[in-house]
Amino acid sequence: MGRAATARQIRKRWNGGEIDSDPFVLPQRVTIPASDLTSRLFGFIRYAVVHSDCVKVTDSSPILGPFVWTELLSAYRGVALRVAHRDGSGSKPVILVEMVHATNEKHSVVLHASFDGADVAARWRSWARVLRLPLLLEDRGGELQEAERRLGSLRIDTAQPHAGANPLSARRPLTFGATGRPRLFQQRLSTGTRPLAY
Numbered sequence: 001m002g003r004a005a006t007a008r009q010i011r012k013r014w015n016g017g018e019i020d021s022d023p024f025v026l027p028q029r030v031t032i033p034a035s036d037l038t039s040r041l042f043g044f045i046r047y048a049v050v051h052s053d054c055v056k057v058t059d060s061s062p063i064l065g066p067f068v069w070t071e072l073l074s075a076y077r078g079v080a081l082r083v084a085h086r087d088g089s090g091s092k093p094v095i096l097v098e099m100v101h102a103t104n105e106k107h108s109v110v111l112h113a114s115f116d117g118a119d120v121a122a123r124w125r126s127w128a129r130v131l132r133l134p135l136l137l138e139d140r141g142g143e144l145q146e147a148e149r150r151l152g153s154l155r156i157d158t159a160q161p162h163a164g165a166n167p168l169s170a171r172r173p174l175t176f177g178a179t180g181r182p183r184l185f186q187q188r189l190s191t192g193t194r195p196l197a198y
Contacts (some may be wrong), residue, residue, distance in 0.1 A: 002194050008127055010190045012142075014084035014094045015040065019113040023123070025132040027051045032110050035084075039175035047108045050112070052131070055099070077102040079111070079128040081120070097127060100136060100144060 001006045016033035032046040052073075059067040079099045086092040097112035097120060112123045128135045135147040 007052075012084040012096075013084060014086055014112065014113065015102070016110065018115060018120075019088075019110060020123075021050070021111050026156045028111075030109065030111060042070065050099075050109070050111070051133075057107075057109065069099070071107055073131055075102055075107075076100060076131075076133055077144070078134035078136040078146070079124060079131065080138060081124045081147075082138045097124045099127075099131070099133070 013035050015035060016046040019032070021028045027097055028050045030033045030048045030050065032039045032048060034044040034046070042061045042063050044059055044061045044064075047060060055076075057068070057069045059069075063069075077100045080096075080098050082096045082098055083178060084094050084096050086094055094117075095114050095117045096110055096176050099109045099111060100133075111127050114120045114122060114123075125135065132192045136144045137147040138144055
């Protein structure tokens with residue numbers, strides 16, 4: 001029996017500073033440094049403009065020139081909360097909020113980068129709500145999973161138990177009006193008294 005081969009997890013690198021873009025002021029302009037070695041060698045910088053329905057991006061290099069492309073928001077899988085590293089040992093993490101493209105990873109756009117993670121959860125949920133995209137969360141293996149169960153555009157939560165009636169009282173509970181009288185108009189008329197409206 002041979003040893004089972006395990007795939008080594010590729011750590012996502014971050015070479016820039018902090019990014020704090022506001023999801024409530026659209027269109028929002030974000031400047032993103034290149035993360036992979038080849039793009040950094042050519043001096044690429046990504047200038048992204050996030051609109052409410054699309055993303056317009058210019059990948060600019062002083063050597064190769066600008067590359068302009070546009071993607072609709074429907075092409076994106078969701079807004080992901082990810083962990084990247086600033087050094088090779090992984091001792092200096094950075095938390096990223098990123099729009100993840102469904103088919104092309106190179107068209108993903110970082111919206112927020114934080115070294116301390118103080119406001120990252122609020123930014124993550126705000127960007128997903130404004131862009132109407134699902135929330136994604138990165139697990140230890142680097143795979144993205146949906147953070148909430150959804151049925152189309154509706155969020156599905158676990159069922160909450162109902163309080164029910166008080167077994168020690170014959171009256172209806174306070175959640176039903178606290179009067180104990182019948183709720184239907186005909187039943188109130190059959191008691192022989194006039195409704196309070198008269």
